[in-house]
Amino acid sequence: MDGPAAADKTHGQAERLVSYARKTVDRDRDNCRMTPPERLLHDPEFTPLTRSRLTADLRTLGVPAGGVLMVHVRLSAFGWVAGGMDTVIHALRDTVGPDGTLLAFCGWEDSPYHVSLWPAEWQRAYDEIPVFDPANSSSRRDFGWFPERLRTWPGALRSAHPEVSFAALGPRATWLLEGQRDQDPFGADSPLARLVAAGGQVLLLGAPLQRLTLCHHAEALAQVADKRYRDYRMPVQTATGVEWRDYHTIDTFYGVLPYYERADLNIESPVGTMAEQAVAAGAGQSGPVGTGTAWLLDAAATVRAVVGWLESQF
Numbered sequence: 001m002d003g004p005a006a007a008d009k010t011h012g013q014a015e016r017l018v019s020y021a022r023k024t025v026d027r028d029r030d031n032c033r034m035t036p037p038e039r040l041l042h043d044p045e046f047t048p049l050t051r052s053r054l055t056a057d058l059r060t061l062g063v064p065a066g067g068v069l070m071v072h073v074r075l076s077a078f079g080w081v082a083g084g085m086d087t088v089i090h091a092l093r094d095t096v097g098p099d100g101t102l103l104a105f106c107g108w109e110d111s112p113y114h115v116s117l118w119p120a121e122w123q124r125a126y127d128e129i130p131v132f133d134p135a136n137s138s139s140r141r142d143f144g145w146f147p148e149r150l151r152t153w154p155g156a157l158r159s160a161h162p163e164v165s166f167a168a169l170g171p172r173a174t175w176l177l178e179g180q181r182d183q184d185p186f187g188a189d190s191p192l193a194r195l196v197a198a199g200g201q202v203l204l205l206g207a208p209l210q211r212l213t214l215c216h217h218a219e220a221l222a223q224v225a226d227k228r229y230r231d232y233r234m235p236v237q238t239a240t241g242v243e244w245r246d247y248h249t250i251d252t253f254y255g256v257l258p259y260y261e262r263a264d265l266n267i268e269s270p271v272g273t274m275a276e277q278a279v280a281a282g283a284g285q286s287g288p289v290g291t292g293t294a295w296l297l298d299a300a301a302t303v304r305a306v307v308g309w310l311e312s313q314f
Contacts (some may be wrong), residue, residue: 036080048082049290054091057289058203061296065097068172068200070192070214070299071104073146077206077292085149088205093169101170103195104147105213106139108132108162113232113253131235131242132162139167144207159191162234163247166191172198183248184220192217196299202284204295209275214299218274218306219256224314228256257314265313274306281305 040046063069073088081087092102115126130137135158139148151158151167158167159177164185168176176198179189186192192214195202202214219227230251233244250256259270267273275297278284283305284297 040079046079046291048080049078049087049292050082051087051091051094053290054081054088055094057287058091058095058294061203061287061289061294062285063095063201063203063296065095066099067096068101068103068170068176068195068198069096070195070200070202071102071146071150072202072204072207072211072213073144074206074208074211075145078290079292081290085145088146089149089153092203096170099171101168101172101176102150103166103168103176103191103200104139104150105143106147106151106158106165106167107143108165108234109138109140111140111163112234113163113230116232129235131237133237134158134160134165137162139165144211160236161185161247162236163232164190164249182245185249186216186252187220190217190220192299196303200299202295202297202299202302204297205289206292206294208272209279209295210269210272212271212275212278212297212302214297214302215271215274215278215306216250216252216256218303218310219252220250221303222307222310222314224257224310226257226314228254230254257310262313274309275302277309278302278305281308 036048069092071092073085075081075085075088089102093100096102110129112126112129115123139151147167150156150169153169156167156169157173157177159165159180161180161182164180166177168191176191176194180191181187181189184190195214196217202212204211228251229248230253231246231248233246235242236245255270259265259267259273265273278297278301281301283301284295286293286295
């Protein structure tokens with residue numbers, strides 16, 4: 001691709017990066033409050049969400065004990081949670097019980113995924129970034145506070161893919177995370193594939209449907225032409241030292257398929273649109289949690305619905 005077409009693609013990628021950065025700032029502002037908003041302190045009808053209330057509401061929503069549950073959280077959707085994200089994790093563990101396992105998508109904060117698109121001086125600067133370490137490297141802030149808190153919880157494990165890492169806590173954590181492929185981290189043998197195989201669910205706790213990472217597993221599985229992939233390099237620790245390793249994955253950031261070029265589909269958020277197809281197919285339902293709303297989706301039914309939609313449209 002060259003000439004005007006290449007320029008248009010580069011401009012579109014730059015616009016998405018700017019939009020993504022703005023949304024990240026907004027999420028950081030929501031997640032980093034140190035004190036409750038004044039309007040809530042003086043609202044006689046509002047009380048903070050507690051561990052016991054959250055646990056009860058999750059059980060009413062349909063979260064079973066003993067299952068595998070992938071979770072996305074937007075804490076600000078509940079006004080104020082007494083105890084913050086620690087309370088959320090305690091309540092989730094209370095709900096799934098000792099036989100249940102929690103799963104979250106972590107990624108890697110400030111990973112060099114986009115660096116090849118940046119000026120040469122920036123690329124050289126990233127030659128010195130710390131090596132990816134599953135035990136210590138931070139989760140991406142724009143995924144919210146929950147993945148990092150789960151990753152650092154005592155007993156939690158993390159998968160080894162630097163860009164597409166997951167954290168899990170519970171008796172099935174090792175099984176969920178082992179065997180993830182370097183070149184197909186969203187596809188077969190991925191933590192998402194094992195979530196489906198386990199008969200697991202996805203909980204969007206105050207988070208919108210646009211955060212449904214499971215849709216990327218459906219994109220990886222769908223038998224459609226012209227998927228877009230991204231090649232990038234990441235520094236990882238090996239037995240002989242630091243190695244810059246090559247990775248090849250579906251391009252979940254700029255679009256696995258030409259979603260934005262399909263004016264007939266009117267897509268603003270590819271993941272949001274895919275999640276809506278799953279809901280329309282009966283794969284999940286929403287319900288009240290505290291003063292907010294949560295979605296609970298069956299993982300296998302969600303993937304079937306999204307794969308079917310992708311294969312019918314592309």
